[in-house]
Amino acid sequence: MSRFTIPTLRTARITLRAFRASDLPAYASMLADPAVARFLGTGQPRSAAESWEAMARALGQWALRGYGLFALEHQGGCVGHAGILHPPSWPHPELAFAVAPAAQGSGLATEAASEARAWAGAALGMRDLVSFIRPSNAASIAVARKLGAAQAPDIELLGIQAQVWRHVPPPPARATIETPTTIEVPELETPRLRLRRFEFADYAKLCEIHADAETMRHLGDGKPRDPALTWSQMAMWTGAHALQRGGWFAITRRSEESK
Numbered sequence: 001m002s003r004f005t006i007p008t009l010r011t012a013r014i015t016l017r018a019f020r021a022s023d024l025p026a027y028a029s030m031l032a033d034p035a036v037a038r039f040l041g042t043g044q045p046r047s048a049a050e051s052w053e054a055m056a057r058a059l060g061q062w063a064l065r066g067y068g069l070f071a072l073e074h075q076g077g078c079v080g081h082a083g084i085l086h087p088p089s090w091p092h093p094e095l096a097f098a099v100a101p102a103a104q105g106s107g108l109a110t111e112a113a114s115e116a117r118a119w120a121g122a123a124l125g126m127r128d129l130v131s132f133i134r135p136s137n138a139a140s141i142a143v144a145r146k147l148g149a150a151q152a153p154d155i156e157l158l159g160i161q162a163q164v165w166r167h168v169p170p171p172p173a174r175a176t177i178e179t180p181t182t183i184e185v186p187e188l189e190t191p192r193l194r195l196r197r198f199e200f201a202d203y204a205k206l207c208e209i210h211a212d213a214e215t216m217r218h219l220g221d222g223k224p225r226d227p228a229l230t231w232s233q234m235a236m237w238t239g240a241h242a243l244q245r246g247g248w249f250a251i252t253r254r255s256e257e258s259k
Contacts, residue, residue, distance in 0.1 A: 001184050001185070001186055001187060002184070002185050002187055002196060002197055003182055003183065003184050003185070004062060004063040004066075004182075004183055004185075004197075005062075005180040005181065005182050005183070006018035006059070006062045006068070006070075006180055006181045006183070007119065007123070007177060007180045008177070008178040008179060008180055008181060009070070009115055009116075009119055009176070009177060009178070010176040010178055011111055011112070011115050011176075012111075013074060013108065013111060014072050014073065014074050014108060014111055014112050014115075015072075015073040015074075016070035016071075016072060016073075016082065016083070016112060016115060016116060016119075017070060017071055017073060017181060018059065018062070018070070018071065018181035018183070018242070019055040019058055019059055019069075019071040019078075019242075019243070020071070020243075021243045021244060021245075023055065023071050023078035024048065024051060024052055024055065026077050026078040026079070026100070027051050027054075027055060027071070027078050027081075028046070028047075028048040028051035028052070029100070030079075030080060030098070030099075030100040030101075031045065031046040031050070031051045031054065032045045032046060032047070032048075032051070033045065033100070033101060035101060036098060036100065036101065038134075039098070039133075039134050039136075039137045039140065040098060041158065042158060042159075042160075043134075043160070052243070052245075053236050055071075055239070055243065056235070056236045056237075056238075056239035056240045056242075056243055056245075057232060057235040057236045057239055058071075058081065058083075058235075058239065059183070059238070059239030059242040059243065060198075060234070060235030060236055060237070060238035060239030060240075060242075061085070061086065061235050061239075062183075062239075063183070063185075063197060063198070063199075063238045063239070064198065064199065064200045064203075064234070064235060064238060065086060065200060066124070067083070067084045067086070067093075067120060067124055067126075068083055068084060068085070068086075069081045069082065069083035069084070069085060069096065070082055070083045070112075070116060072099065072108070072112050074103060074108060079099050079100050079102070079103040079108065080097070080098050080099035080100055080103060080108075080109070080112070081096070081097070081098055082095075082096065082097040082098075082109070082112035082113050082115075082116045083095075083096065083097075083116045084096070084116065084120055084126070084129070087228065087231050087232070088203065088227065088231055089227060089228050089231070090132075090157070091155070092128055092129070092130045093120075093126060093128070093129055093130075094129070094130055094131060094132055095113060095116065095117050095120075095129045095130065095131050095167060096131065096132075097109050097112060097113040097116070097131075097140070097143065099112075104139060105139075109139075109140075109143050110143050110146045110147065113143060113147060114147060117129060117147065117167060117170045118170045118171055119177075120170070121169065121170035121171075122170070127169050128166075129166075129167045129170075130149075130152070130164050130165060130166050130167065131144050131149060131164075131165040131167070132155070132157050132162040132163070132164060132165075133162060133163045133165060134160065134161075134162060134163070135154075135161060135162075135163055141163070141165070144165035144167075147167060148167070148168050149165035149166060149167045149168070150165070150166050150168070151163060151164070151165055151166075152164040152165070152166050183241065183242040185197040185238075185241045185247070188249065189254070191254075192253060192254060192255070193251055193252065193253060193254060194251075194252045194253075194254050195249035195250070195251055196249060196250055196252065197238055197241065197247075197249065197250065198234050198237065198238045198248075198249075198250045199250070202234070202250050203230070203231065203234060206230055206234055206250075207227045207230050210224060210225035210226075210229070210230045211224050211225070211226075212224065
């Protein structure tokens with residue numbers, strides 16, 4: 001059995017914690033709302049299945065990198081996410097945040113993002129955080145300004161123009177740190193193989209496998225996968241264990257582990 005943990009932070013109004021399977025109805029409702037979705041990812045509303053995958057990816061990044069997105073709990077329900085988003089292809093780790101329409105305008109996004117930033121600085125020593133924001137996303141730009149971020153030159157991200165807001169070094173953490181969520185992933189063994197959860201060190205090798213046309217012609221759509229999709233799937237397969245919906249394992253040779 002292997003384990004990874006996700007901290008729990010509590011502010012005056014919000015609990016920042018690991019996603020749970022029970023968050024899906026509220027989180028899927030948020031990601032299906034065009035007013036929210038147009039500023040996230042590719043800008044398209046997501047189905048319930050796609051929202052579940054987003055939750056699994058968020059959990060998986062915690063296992064792969066040791067940091068990631070928190071679910072935001074307010075008044076007993078999930079109202080959004082905030083934390084550190086960091087696919088390998090991105091130029092910097094991102095301080096990301098989004099809240100449901102009913103929670104907008106209340107200062108919850110600023111409160112959550114501030115605490116996530118402070119935790120990342122205090123716990124991880126992260127000093128170079130940015131937020132990538134669509135130019136038309138006035139609400140998120142306002143949050144970045146409230147956090148003291150300064151605008152840097154725009155970049156193209158996911159094929160879309162994004163403003164870059166660079167955050168100043170964070171203040172000391174103010175949130176109350178509570179008991180973390182511990183996620184256990186089984187390890188399986190045969191005489192020759194070990195099946196375990198994916199680790200960040202597996203990414204380069206998995207990219208090689210996914211780029212091989214002969215291997216991939218029998219999987220999914222039959223086409224090789226690029227590194228961005230490989231990362232997305234590796235994180236999702238890992239996070240699925242935490243949502244108690246199975247999950248995929250990395251396969252290693254036991255004989256090679258002892259070398």
